[in-house]
Amino acid sequence: QSETALETLKETLNTGQIAEDNTQCEATTTTEPVEEEDEYEDEQHDHFDETHISTMYLGHADYSVPASATAETFRRSEQVRRGDVARPRNRSEVPGSGGGERMSALDYFPRQNSINSVMMHTQRNRSMPSIRADSRLYGMRTFASTQFAAQKRGFLRRKVPLEEMVSYTSEALARPLMNLPRELMRDATRSFRVIQRYMGNVDNAVTPEEKFSDVLWLCNAGIRALLLRDEVFCQLAKQVTGNPSPGAAERGWTLLGVLLYAFRPTQLLLPHLDAFVDAAPVPTLRLRRFLRLQLGRVKRAGGRIAEMSASELQLVMAVPLQPLVFGGQLDEIVGCTDLVNCHTGLPRVLEQLTTLIVSLGGDRTEGLFRVPGDSDAVALTRLRIEAGQTDFSHVHDPNVPASLLKEWLRDLAEPLVPESLYEQCVSAPDDPATALGVMSLMPESSMHVLKFLMRFLAGLLLPDVQERTKMGASNLALVFGP
Numbered sequence: 001q002s003e004t005a006l007e008t009l010k011e012t013l014n015t016g017q018i019a020e021d022n023t024q025c026e027a028t029t030t031t032e033p034v035e036e037e038d039e040y041e042d043e044q045h046d047h048f049d050e051t052h053i054s055t056m057y058l059g060h061a062d063y064s065v066p067a068s069a070t071a072e073t074f075r076r077s078e079q080v081r082r083g084d085v086a087r088p089r090n091r092s093e094v095p096g097s098g099g100g101e102r103m104s105a106l107d108y109f110p111r112q113n114s115i116n117s118v119m120m121h122t123q124r125n126r127s128m129p130s131i132r133a134d135s136r137l138y139g140m141r142t143f144a145s146t147q148f149a150a151q152k153r154g155f156l157r158r159k160v161p162l163e164e165m166v167s168y169t170s171e172a173l174a175r176p177l178m179n180l181p182r183e184l185m186r187d188a189t190r191s192f193r194v195i196q197r198y199m200g201n202v203d204n205a206v207t208p209e210e211k212f213s214d215v216l217w218l219c220n221a222g223i224r225a226l227l228l229r230d231e232v233f234c235q236l237a238k239q240v241t242g243n244p245s246p247g248a249a250e251r252g253w254t255l256l257g258v259l260l261y262a263f264r265p266t267q268l269l270l271p272h273l274d275a276f277v278d279a280a281p282v283p284t285l286r287l288r289r290f291l292r293l294q295l296g297r298v299k300r301a302g303g304r305i306a307e308m309s310a311s312e313l314q315l316v317m318a319v320p321l322q323p324l325v326f327g328g329q330l331d332e333i334v335g336c337t338d339l340v341n342c343h344t345g346l347p348r349v350l351e352q353l354t355t356l357i358v359s360l361g362g363d364r365t366e367g368l369f370r371v372p373g374d375s376d377a378v379a380l381t382r383l384r385i386e387a388g389q390t391d392f393s394h395v396h397d398p399n400v401p402a403s404l405l406k407e408w409l410r411d412l413a414e415p416l417v418p419e420s421l422y423e424q425c426v427s428a429p430d431d432p433a434t435a436l437g438v439m440s441l442m443p444e445s446s447m448h449v450l451k452f453l454m455r456f457l458a459g460l461l462l463p464d465v466q467e468r469t470k471m472g473a474s475n476l477a478l479v480f481g482p
Contacts, residue, residue: 137275138271138272138274138275138276139272139275139276139279140166140234140237140238140241140272140273140276141162141163141166142272143234143268143269143272144162144165144166144177144234145162147178147230147268147269148162148165148166148177148178148234149175149176149177149178149179151165151175165177165238166237166238166241167238167241167242168201168238168239168240168241168242168243168244169238169239170196170201170202172189172192172193172196173188173189173192173193173235174189175188175189176188176189176231177231177234177235177238178230178231178234180227180228180231181227184225184227184228184231187221187225187228188228188231188235191218191221191228191231191232191235192235194214194215194217194218195218195232195235195236195239195252195255196239197210197211197214198211198214198215198251198252198255199239199243199245199248199249199251199252199255200245200247200248200251201239201243201245201248212310212313212314212317215255215258215313215317216308216310216313218232218259219258219259219261219262219263219307219308219313220262220307220308222259222262222263223262223263223303223304223305223306223307223308224307226266229263229264229265229266230265230266230268230269232259233256233259233265233269233273234269236252236255236256236259237256237273237276239252240252240253240256240280241280246283249283250283250284250287253282253283253287253291254287254320256291257287257290257291257294257319257320258313258316258317258319258320260291260294260295260297260298261294261304261308261316261319261383262303262304262308262316263303263304264298264302264303265298270295270299273295274295277291277292277295286323286324287320289324289327289328289413290319290320290324290327292327293324293326293327293411296327296411301375301379304379312380312383315383315384315387315389316383316387318387318388319383319386319387322338322386322387322388323336323338323339325339325347325349325385325386325408326382326385326386326407326408326411327411327412327413328412328413329412329413329414330347330412330413330414330416330443330445330446330449331443331445333347334347334445334448338388345448346448346449346452347449349385349408350405350408350449350452350453352385352390352392352401353401353402353404353405353408354401354405354456356392356395356398356401357398357401357402357405360395360396360397360398360401361398362398362401362402362460362469363459363460363465363468363469364465364468364469365398365399365468365469366468366469366470367399367469367470367471368398368399368402368460368469368471369402369405369406369471369475369476369479369480370471370475370479371399372399372403373397373399373400373401373402373403373404374397374399374400377394377395377397377400378400378403378404378407380394381394381395381400381401381404382404382407385404406479406480409480416446416449416450416453417438417442417446417450418442418443418446421438421441421442424437424438425438453480457476457480460476461473461476
């Protein structure tokens with residue numbers, strides 16, 4: 001009897017399960033069909049959602065979501081955004097993670113790899129030295145393989161090869177290289193036309209005034225629209241890759257340096273652009289140094305917020321035509337008649353900045369060389385110096401030239417005290433004989449500049465000056481020591 005009752009119970013359960021499955025199947029088949037949308041619009045919409053989510057959680061749109069983020073993570077984050085579920089407070093609440101400790105905003109998104117994580121955190125901390133991107137892991141092809149929109153062409157809608165997407169073309173751009181929101185698509189295609197016109201591959205009849213107007217629009221369009229910035233840098237990288245005209249390629253590289261004055265690439269693109277500049281055949285060494293200097297500057301200071309005026313752009317576009325003041329070799333600076341005082345043999349920028357510090361009352365300013373100058377004033381003054389101008393009437397704070405003096409010494413292509421002498425410098429800092437011995441081994445140009453700098457700093461160590469600036473010998477040594 002027990003066996004009979006058990007068999008009857010099994011049949012009842014099986015019958016109920018089958019009925020339930022049939023009900024679910026009928027419900028599925030009677031669901032209204034979803035209207036299919038354009039494939040590109042779906043991809044663009046998905047990417048924009050991901051960017052929006054990353055901006056909301058990380059608090060800054062410069063941090064993009066890594067390419068390896070899973071669909072489950074974004075589905076979960078979309079539920080959080082709509083308010084359907086609470087935001088996770090512990091790692092154990094995130095799918096695929098363990099542990100119960102509290103999590104930060106960055107922990108909510110999976111990292112692409114440990115190196116990418118190191119790059120992101122290093123670039124956020126401006127007090128740390130920048131880490132050069134590894135060209136084996138970064139580059140425009142690597143970036144394009146994960147961030148470019150899939151593009152198709154022809155009647156059969158064949159996929160455009162990646163190599164073609166990152167290489168020069170004389171044709172107009174039908175749609176952006178990256179997935180952008182619909183309101184930026186027109187600006188993205190216009191920016192590509194501006195780049196083509198400026199480089200001169202497609203329209204040689206463009207006047208200098210029209211080129212200037214185009215570049216001014218492009219600078220301010222990138223300042224206004226954060227999501228457009230990476231697209232513009234990718235378009236430029238595309239047009240200088242395999243360009244058949246060396247002159248056009250050089251103009252493209254120059255435009256890249258000019259745009260870095262206006263806005264910076266996002267943290268996702270920055271290491272790839274860094275590696276691309278390192279590995280690419282930049283036409284001249286001076287232009288390569290200029291680009292490296294610009295990339296280093298945006299890593300430290302970031303981009304601007306206010307739109308660029310026409311007068312500022314005129315200064316910016318004059319910089320690539322001038323010999324390098326910041327970031328050059330000291331021997332080259334001393335050997336250039338435009339950059340050196342022929343009477344003293346010292347770089348003009350060194351004399352200008354030290355004179356400006358004293359004339360503005362730097363010897364009476366507390367925290368001189370320790371307190372940074374206003375970032376906008378520092379950027380504008382540096383731009384004037386790089387463009388060859390000597391009018392500093394807009395500067396009223398001695399901390400501005402003090403900050404620029406530190407930048408000039410830091411940006412030298414080779415340190416004032418050669419790296420080969422570093423160990424000898426720090427081995428016996430209290431021994432005058434050792435210090436004099438090290439100085440005798442320095443190059444003549446470096447020795448000349450160092451003597452001038454030491455005399456200038458010695459004037460700041462007078463007892464009455466120290467009392468006002470609160471900057472003793474140990475404080476100045478921390479700022480200027482090798």
